[in-house]
Amino acid sequence: MESPHKGKTGIRRLLIAFGYSCAGLREAFRNEDAFRQEVLLAGVLVPLAFVLERDMAARALMIGCVLLLLIVELVNSAIEATVDRISLDDHRLAKRAKDIGSAAVLLSLVNLALVWALVLLR
Template sequence: MSAAEFKGKTGLVRLWNALGYSRDGLAAAWKNEAAFREEVLLAAIAIPLAFYLGKTGIDRALLIGSIVLILIVEILNSALEAVVDKASPEKHELAKRAKDMGSAAVLLSLLNAAAIWACVLWP
């Protein structure tokens, strides 16, 4: 089935299809991206810790949200890298720039999480 055939789907069929695509994306990230697997390990440690260390619901939301954001940015970075590799398999300055900027986004998400954890946990 082509992508255009799914565009007309609505309601529960569309939701079901979207969940399948999301599952496939998570599986692809897990299978192909070592950085994603490492960040999932970080999340597996940090999220339970956030429930324990957070004093309020807002504290816990900030701590957990900052970790989930890392995973989101990593998946987007991996998707960007896959598209760049497909579109331009040879070395090119624009391809390098796109990949470097994706990597910078991951770094910023990690620094963001560190800053949030420091602000929440260091009174």
């Protein structure tokens, strides 16, 4: 069954979508420990990117990597919730989906560390 809001257009659709996005952020913050930890990390790193004397391109890369980590964590959390909704039984495909989502978060963390290290050490 499709959402009753699918036919909405214009500003009304944008407002409805914005509400769903805010609800998703609230749910992730409330229910996902890793997301809360990464938001805390973002709360430190984003202001730090402005304090450090770097050019705007470097600053954008540094902040972009932090935001990418949050985005990937949200997608990983959505994958995990969907898999758990389908079944809590052990299944090789469920494990594969969850492990791949976790690997995406790990690569985002490595990317963040590498970019920050390269910018700070140049």
